[in-house]
Amino acid sequence: MVTPSTLLWSMFILLAVGADAAFVIVVRSKLATNPSALLLSMFLLVAAQTVLVFLGVVLSTRFPTEDQTGIHRHGYAARSAWFIFVALFMLAAFVTTIPFFPYLSNVAAAQGPALRVPVIAQQFTFLMPSHFPLEQRIIFEVTSRDVNHNFGIYNSKGELIAQTQAMPNYVNDLEVTFQQPGRYTVQCLEYCGIGHARMEKEFTVGGN
Amino acid sequence: MAISTNDSTGRSVMKLYLTSGLVLSALMMLVGLTMRMAQAQWISIQPTMFYELLTLHGAGMIIALVVCAMGGLWFLMRRRISLSAPLAVASWILIMLGVAGVVISVVFGHYAGLYTFLYPLPFIGSWPSWATGVFLIGMMLINMGWMIWCFQILGAVLRAYGSLRGALGWDFVWHPKAFAAAGREPPPPEAFPALVAGLDGLVTGMGAMLLGVALLVRWIDPRVLIDPLWAKNLTYFYMHALANLIIYMLAAFIYVGLSYATKREYHTSRVFVIAWWSSLVFILTNYFHHLYMDASAQPRILQYVGELSSYLTAVPVTAVTVFGALMLVWRSRTRWTLGAVFLYSGLIGWVVGGIGAEIDASVPFNLHLHNTLWVPAHFHTYLLGGCLLFVLGWVFLLLESRSEHSTSKLMCWLIFTLSFGGMVAFLLGFYFGGASGVPRRYATQPLPGPLIAQFATIGAIIMLLGFTLAFFEGLRLRSAFSADRMLWPEDLKVDASLPEDLKVNIS
Numbered sequence: 001m002v003t004p005s006t007l008l009w010s011m012f013i014l015l016a017v018g019a020d021a022a023f024v025i026v027v028r029s030k031l032a033t034n035p036s037a038l039l040l041s042m043f044l045l046v047a048a049q050t051v052l053v054f055l056g057v058v059l060s061t062r063f064p065t066e067d068q069t070g071i072h073r074h075g076y077a078a079r080s081a082w083f084i085f086v087a088l089f090m091l092a093a094f095v096t097t098i099p100f101f102p103y104l105s106n107v108a109a110a111q112g113p114a115l116r117v118p119v120i121a122q123q124f125t126f127l128m129p130s131h132f133p134l135e136q137r138i139i140f141e142v143t144s145r146d147v148n149h150n151f152g153i154y155n156s157k158g159e160l161i162a163q164t165q166a167m168p169n170y171v172n173d174l175e176v177t178f179q180q181p182g183r184y185t186v187q188c189l190e191y192c193g194i195g196h197a198r199m200e201k202e203f204t205v206g207g208n
Numbered sequence: 209m210a211i212s213t214n215d216s217t218g219r220s221v222m223k224l225y226l227t228s229g230l231v232l233s234a235l236m237m238l239v240g241l242t243m244r245m246a247q248a249q250w251i252s253i254q255p256t257m258f259y260e261l262l263t264l265h266g267a268g269m270i271i272a273l274v275v276c277a278m279g280g281l282w283f284l285m286r287r288r289i290s291l292s293a294p295l296a297v298a299s300w301i302l303i304m305l306g307v308a309g310v311v312i313s314v315v316f317g318h319y320a321g322l323y324t325f326l327y328p329l330p331f332i333g334s335w336p337s338w339a340t341g342v343f344l345i346g347m348m349l350i351n352m353g354w355m356i357w358c359f360q361i362l363g364a365v366l367r368a369y370g371s372l373r374g375a376l377g378w379d380f381v382w383h384p385k386a387f388a389a390a391g392r393e394p395p396p397p398e399a400f401p402a403l404v405a406g407l408d409g410l411v412t413g414m415g416a417m418l419l420g421v422a423l424l425v426r427w428i429d430p431r432v433l434i435d436p437l438w439a440k441n442l443t444y445f446y447m448h449a450l451a452n453l454i455i456y457m458l459a460a461f462i463y464v465g466l467s468y469a470t471k472r473e474y475h476t477s478r479v480f481v482i483a484w485w486s487s488l489v490f491i492l493t494n495y496f497h498h499l500y501m502d503a504s505a506q507p508r509i510l511q512y513v514g515e516l517s518s519y520l521t522a523v524p525v526t527a528v529t530v531f532g533a534l535m536l537v538w539r540s541r542t543r544w545t546l547g548a549v550f551l552y553s554g555l556i557g558w559v560v561g562g563i564g565a566e567i568d569a570s571v572p573f574n575l576h577l578h579n580t581l582w583v584p585a586h587f588h589t590y591l592l593g594g595c596l597l598f599v600l601g602w603v604f605l606l607l608e609s610r611s612e613h614s615t616s617k618l619m620c621w622l623i624f625t626l627s628f629g630g631m632v633a634f635l636l637g638f639y640f641g642g643a644s645g646v647p648r649r650y651a652t653q654p655l656p657g658p659l660i661a662q663f664a665t666i667g668a669i670i671m672l673l674g675f676t677l678a679f680f681e682g683l684r685l686r687s688a689f690s691a692d693r694m695l696w697p698e699d700l701k702v703d704a705s706l707p708e709d710l711k712v713n714i715s
Contacts (some may be wrong), residue, residue, distance in 0.1 A: 027572070035576040040643040043567055047560045054556050057534050058544075066539040068472050079479070086414040090519040094571070097515065100572035103503055123332070147437065148326040150501060150579055150645070158654070160576050160645035163501060168328065168436050170505035187654075189579040189647050191322050193570040194255045194334055197650035 007021035012196045015085055020092040031100065036159065102162070102175070109158035114139045114175070121166035124195035128185050134181050140174040149199070150189035156182040163189055181206025217293045218286045223303045224300060225279020226603060232272035232307070237675075239265045241668050244634075246659035256334065258651035259320035266323030268311050270451055270621060271350060273591060275303060276599040281405065284460050285361060285608050286400045289368040294361050302353030309346020313339040322649070324447045326519050328440035331426065341427050348420040353411040354450075362406025368594060375403050377481040384478065387512035394476040398460035400484040405457045408449055408491045416446035422514055435669060437505050440615030441495075448495035455558060455590055456487060458598040461551065465598075465605050466533055469548035470540040479542055490524075493517040497569045499511055500615050518569035522562060530555055545608050546681065551601030557593025561586050564639065579649075581657075582642025589635055600678065604685075611685040623678045630671030637664025 030038040114137040120127040122145040132138060142151045144166040152163035153176065164174040178184070181204075188199035239261050247255045253261075282296055313319040317339025321330040330340045369375040379387045380394040387394075393402075419442040426432045463474045496514025499506045499683075533555055542548055564586030568577045577583070608614065637660045646657040653661065 031572060035573070036643040039567055039573055039576065039582075040639065043564055043639060045645075046563045049561065050559050051556060054534075054552070057550070060539045061537060061544075063539055065541050067640050071535055071538055074240045075531075075538070079527060079531050079535075082531060083479070083523065086527055087520070087523050089521055094516050094519050096514075097570050097572055101511070102476060102572065102575050103508065105512075117603065147329040147332050148440070152579070154645060158645060160580065163575060163578060164503065165501040165505075167440075167502065167505060170437060170502070172504040187647060190326070190327075191259075191649045193329065193332070194259055194320060194651075196259075197255065197647075197652050 004186065014049065015105075017088075017092070017186075019089055020096065023093060024096045027100070078108075114136060116141060119143070119151060119166070120145055121151060121188070121192075121199075122146050123193050124199035126151065126190070126199075126201040128186070128201065128203070130203045132178060132203060132205050134178055137177050140164070140176065141171050142174060143171045144168045147192050148190045149192045152187050152189040154185045154187060155180065165190060178205040209646070215286065218283050218291075221293050221296050221300075222279045222283035224297070226284070226599070228300070228304065229272045229274075229276035230599065230603070231278065232268055233277070234675075236265050236268040237672060239268070241672065244637075244661055244665045244668055246651065247658060248665045249652075249658050250665065252663070253649040253651075256318060256320060256468060259322070259649075260314050260318055262619050262649060263320050264311070264314050267347075268307070269591065270447075270454070271303065271307060273454045273595045273599070274354065274450065275300070277405075277454050277554065277595070278354075280599070280602055281398070281402055281460050282357070282361065284464055285364065285402050288396065288399070289364045291360060291364050297358065299353040299356040299360070302356065303350050304675070306346045306349030306353065307357055309342050309349060313343035313346060317342060319343045324443060325700070326443060327426075327434055327436050330423065331430070337427070341424070344423050344427060346421060348417065348424075350422065351413055351416050351446075355410060355417075358406045358409035358413060361402050362410065365395070365399055365406060369399065375399065377476065377478075377487065380476075381478050381481050388546075394481065395637070397463035397474050397476050397480065398657050400476075400481070401457050401460040404484060404488050404491065405453050408488060409453060411492065412446045412449035413444050413583035418442065419446070430611050435504065440499065440502070441506075444495040444498040445492075448498060449491050451587065451591070452491050452494065454595050455598075456491065457513055458554075458595055460604045461598045462529065462533050462555065465547070465551050465602055466536050468605060469545070469551065470536045470542045472536050472540055472561030474536060480528050481488065486524045490517050490521045494521060494569075497574070500571055500574045515569060515571050519566065522566060525562060526559065530559055536537045545604065546620055546623060546678070547601050547604030547606075547608050549601070549620065550597045550604055551627065554594045554597035554601060557595075557597060558590050561588075561590025561594055564589055576645070577642055579647060580636045580642040580646050581646050581660075585635060585642050588638060594636065604678075604682065607682055607685040610690065611688045612690045613685050613688040615681055616662075619677070619681055623674050623681065626674030626677065627671055628674075629673060630667045630669070633667025634664050634671055635667075637661065637667065 026038065027204050057094070112138075115133070116139050118203060119134075119140050119142045121142065128140075140151065148167065148168070149164055150167040151166050151174065153161050155161050161176055162176050164172040184203050184205060186201045186203070188196055192199065242251070242253070242513075243258060243261050243265065246258055278299075282291060313417050318335045319330075319333070319342075320335060321333055321338035321340070321343070330343070331337075333340070365375050373379065375395060377400075379396045380392075419439060422434050422439070426434055429460060449465060467474045493513055494517050496506075496510045498514075500511055500514065503511060533552075537552065564582065567573050568582055568586060608666045641653075641657060641660045643662075644656055646653050646660065650657070
């Protein structure tokens with residue numbers, strides 16, 4: 001027999017699956033092309049919903065009061081369903097983000113040989129070439145000569161497209177395939193001393 | 209039998225903690241405003257000065273809020289179990305000595321290695337070596353004060369509730385029938401933040417001591433080399449847990465304060481206990497999300513642990529503490545005084561900051577957000593819009609309980625509109641900046657950074673106006689204290705689970 005709580009539970013499970021599917025579709029289509037709009041709208045949407053829920057609960061205090069035992073009866077049932085929803089959504093989100101992890105993959109390796117480019121960061125510059133080919137798999141081998149830095153690549157529109165830490169004693173690989181020709185800028189994204197904000201390096205992609 | 213809360217010593221200790229914490233955070237907000245104005249290019253300060261201010265602001269704010277949380281939680285627990293006031297004052301003195309050390313090293317030594325410093329930067333800076341030493345010693349004194357507090361509260365909780373098994377509520381969860389039949393009761397809700405802060409605070413504090421000693425050895429003998437990745441792990445292990453624990457400790461204010469405001473009771477339930485167990489673990493494992501950008505150096509599995517654990521953190525918080533708080537308010541007889549408004553709005557800051565954090569903790573998104581303004585966006589949301597509001601809410605509930613005056617509707621509305629309107633504008637500046645890729649910790653930002661900073665600065669000024677009004681309103685409430693009114697919370701049932709000798713009347 002279908003009880004109200006079974007209904008509520010199935011509704012929340014469906015909601016979790018639906019929300020997760022929407023999440024995957026949106027991320028798949030927008031993360032590569034317009035990450036800033038995607039992330040900001042995702043945040044604003046969920047934040048606005050949260051504020052609405054909180055306001056709704058505030059408004060409820062204007063209505064006749066309800067006994068706490070009564071609230072517990074309904075509230076605990078709703079909480080269990082909400083618990084399932086959040087847990088399922090988060091677990092599913094974890095699974096669905098795994099293919100998007102920016103680590104060197106076998107799939108990428110099958111795309112052909114990569115150009116390996118050493119990058120050395122030091123206070124307050126990057127030692128690296130100033131020109132790269134278009135549509136070529138490049139693996140930046142990033143390290144540092146002094147303190148921790150961060151190798152952040154911005155495209156000509158000022159969007160942050162890739163980054164990794166530059167650490168003394170360690171090398172971090174960062175794989176990038178530039179799809180657009182033009183001028184790119186590397187900026188340091190880990191505080192490295194008082195010249196931190198001035199630590200940048202320009203390079204071009206494509207053309208001659 | 210009811211424990212009397214006419215505990216003037218306990219109250220004085222809490223006041224000491226809250227006053228020093230709030231004064232420090234007020235000063236640090238002015239430092240923060242100065243930096244945002246510099247980024248808006250409305251005032252001009254040298255980069256050296258900017259990073260000194262940033263060091264001061266980061267360390268000062270975290271410590272200010274930790275101190276508030278320590279004082280509040282200590283007072284709440286002292287109503288139920290015996291806690292030594294001199295020991296609490298001793299840990300406060302150590303922390304203040306440490307704060308003095310940090311201030312001396314920054315103001316006189318121009319130390320600008322930041323609060324979450326990464327080895328070997330403190331030793332390769334433009335400041336003299338003594339400044340690094342004084343900063344490190346200052347931070348270690350703060351940590352010692354914090355660990356003494358953790359020892360004290362953990363020891364007292366374990367003694368009072370029957371060792372770790374009792375304090376964790378183990379039998380209450382797994383053998384509920386036998387537990388109830390034996391006439392036992394689980395620890396009260398606020399004992400769980402105390403237990404988690406005590407345990408996780410000690411574990412991470414010991415990690416910090418290890419790092420601190422290694423750095424001091426390196427300071428004395430520059431030939432000693434430390435592994436930078438090891439140091440980075442310990443830095444984040446400690447700093448992340450400490451920042452996280454502030455909000456978990458302040459959850460105790462919600463359990464007690466919101467119950468008072470809504471005239472309802474917050475009970476320890478089995479789900480509640482399990483939620484706190486999971487938080488106990490996640491607070492320690494979440495920090496891996498700070499090391500996503502060390503993908504080749506750090507074992508790969510830790511990146512997955514970081515994301516999964518950061519995601520699952522949302523479950524106990526939203527499904528238990530926040531949901532429980534909403535259930536308290538739902539169709540209750542809440543009087544929306546300033547205290548209740550602050551306390552309740554703090555919950556919104558916690559959740560919204562958490563949403564920002566979850567987005568940033570997703571590895572594919574972190575690639576676009578790591579070390580951009582998105583990071584200060586999320587932690588300002590939950591430290592300023594969550595923790596500070598919890599503290600203000602708590603202080604106002606106490607003031608309101610004893611004052612013969614009450615805040616007029618107009619004043620309440622004015623404070624609310626200015627503080628929250630300004631805060632939203634201030635915080636949105638960080639989120640927009642972060643999404644547009646503007647780096648954090650830049651004395652001068654690339655476009656559109658300065659434009660966004662101008663918008664955020666106006667927001668910050670409006671918010672500070674609201675807080676200033678709240679301060680004067682607090683003074684007004686305090687000027688009308690009635691001697692025959694008890695400071696809330698006054699009446700409290702003794703836990704049946706408490707051993708007889710601990711059922712003390714701490715008047």
